[in-house]
Amino acid sequence: MSKHDPLEPLSPDHLAADLFGxxxxxxxxxxxxxxxxxxxxxxxxxxxxxxxxxxxxxxxxxxxxxxxxxxxxxxxxxxxxxxxxxxxxxxxxxxxxxxxxxxxxxxxxxxxxxxxxxxxxxxxxxxxxxxxxxxTMDKIGAFGLSEPHGGSDVSGGLETTARLEGDHWILDGSKRWIGNATFADLIIVFAKDEADDEVKGFVVEKDFDGFRAEKIEGKYSLRAVENADIYFENCRVPVANKLENANSFVDTSKVLRLTRGGVAWAAVGVMIGAYERAVAYARERVQFGRPIASFQLISDLIARMAGNITASLGMALRVSQLQDEGIHYDEHAALSKTYCTTRLREVVGWAREIMGGNGILLDYDVIRYFADAEALYSYEGTSQMNNLIVGRGVTGYSAFV
CATH class of the missing domain: 1.10.540.10 (Acyl-CoA dehydrogenase/oxidase, N-terminal domain)
Incomplete structure (x- = not known):
């Protein structure tokens, strides 16, 4: 068998980091x-x-x-x-x-x-x-669930309220960390119905009276995502804009179950981006008269990165296969999200370490991946909250407070 160049993919269409094809x-x-x-x-x-x-x-x-x-x-x-x-x-x-x-x-x-x-x-x-x-992207969407005082506890702790008055719902409150909200045409907003304390979903259009969005400044993860604080002050939303099948947080969870698996895929992508740059750098950077890729400590880090990528890619792939087969539970999405984003933090840290001082320069890209990984690790449920979802699915007992 001929020796395989580690920077060459298994086939022309494959990424070199996809070691198992x-x-x-x-x-x-x-x-x-x-x-x-x-x-x-x-x-x-x-x-x-x-x-x-x-x-x-x-x-x-x-x-x-x-x-x-x-x-x-x-x-x-x-x-x-x-x-x-x-x-x-x-x-x-x-x-x-x-x-x-x-x-x-x-x-x-x-x-x-x-x-x-x-x-x-x-x-x-x-x-x-x-x-x-x-x-066709003639209208751009955003998604509003997290709040200034509520992240992990939004299932029962939403402060944004909705009340039905005639042919309109009246929304009051605020949301935080809402990506795309500064330029979105439609914002999916979840609020607690004052009549029954259940979470309902609404499509708020950007020109509705009582709605405004303010870009969050000073953010150093996913900086090219325009997250915003959004506010509702007696915001009138037509009855026709209340999502017909969004009547409890159980309904909201159907969306999160689907998209958490997507975060796992994104985590793998970020890992691969950092890995590719670290491997290329290690092959080109010369210290003590030879490329640093030839040193055992660097080789060890690269092998660990490759292992994290391969294991995480296999998990993300399997979750999607289960979705395609119609077998998809909360614990599947939660486990893939928490596992892959945890491995992501390790990979971007090792990539930065391989690059030494150059690793903190934007020109080398890795510091961007390093910073962005922190947002992926946190959004759509922290690692701890997703672990509780997994534990509930495995044992049948809920450890949520």
Missing amino acids: YQSVLTDEETKIVMKVRDFLTAEVAPRANEFWEKGESPVHLLPKIAELDITGLGYEFDGRIPARKVLTGWLGLEFARVDPSTSTMFSVHSGLAMSSISILGSEEQRQRWLPSMR
């Missing part, structure tokens, strides 16, 4: 879509990712170009397009995050959280009203 589970047609997206990201996103990260601005100019790829809402059924497998949509999330976690998050908030909320919790009329224009 997981991409082979994709069909030929799915692989063509992945390659189209990979080429786009290389040409359009990679050259300016650091620039937008440093500015703290979302690359909204890319949205029409992303729309042309026709991958938005790929998991949902549209006229002339059948839903793609979750295996494919997950892999596309990996590809985005591998190049730029911020662009990945900007896209996944719209195509994942916002569109999933309408697809899963909306009526047929609501799906027809909003999803086609979201697919």
